Amino acid sequence: MFLLPVGLMIIAFFAYPIIFLILLGFMEWNGIQPMSFVGLDNFRAIFSNAVFRTSVQNNLVWALSAAFLQIPLALVLALILTRAPRGWRFFRTVYFLPxxxxxxxLAMMWSALYNPEFGLINHALEALGAGHLARNWLGEIDTALPALIFSYQIYVGxxxxxxxxxxxSIPQEFYEAALMDGANLLQQEIYITLPAIRGIIVTAGTLAVAFALRQFETTFLxxxxxxxxxxxxxxxxxxRRMAGLQYGRAAATGVLLIILGVVVLAGLQRIFGKSDAVADSNQ
Known part of the structure; x- marks a missing residue:
């Protein structure tokens, strides 16, 4: 009975919209006139669109960057701060602040930093004698996507x-015993810390990939x-399909985004192994 209120909210605000989204993917609807069933036409139309195919590739790049760039950076920072170096509370706050x-x-700030004429990045390169590396970071084909992904790493905190x-939460007695046995810092992290937080790393990685797959604001702005x-x-x-009153094609895109997310997350869990942070902490 205590679970019932939340269960009803899940049905009303998640299950029903998902079902409506799937059904709408098979319809043609401009939001004004009645819906008309078109079968798989919406899916065929978006698959034949070159911009959509590029979007799928970019979503995969964003997801991989979260799994293999953002999470390793977060892990390194966490391992360093765990050792409580001087000013660790200050750095913890600074890294989380974004x-x-x-x-x-933040998007406007990064746009200003990347500005080809007045941006701080190009000025810094010129000051370091590397002016030949200056670019129109967001305006060139080769650097635009890497620049977006790089700016997103600010959320690593x-x-x-x-x-x-x-x-x-790892008992300090483990490290003290390892130290007495002659284990150095790197060995302690590899054989004590990483196994103990494996479930938490997988959970954080799942969240990072999910956030990256639904990326919109940074690219749009x-x-x-x-x-x-x-x-x-x-x-x-x-x-853009919604702005053009093509709600059927927008819904079809949403369905494919959900499928892509499930496939990517399932693939990552298969690679890194399924893990339950709560269960691991109780062992």
Missing amino acids: NVISLVA YFMVIILAGTL MTAGGPANRTPVMGLFMY
């Missing part, structure tokens, strides 16, 4: 805090899918 700042404000909570449609993501593609 997560409480408006995403729009969110996953750092999750992992840090796990590392701080900083490049709008440009240049030459090289940086769009499925969320942006879906938004």
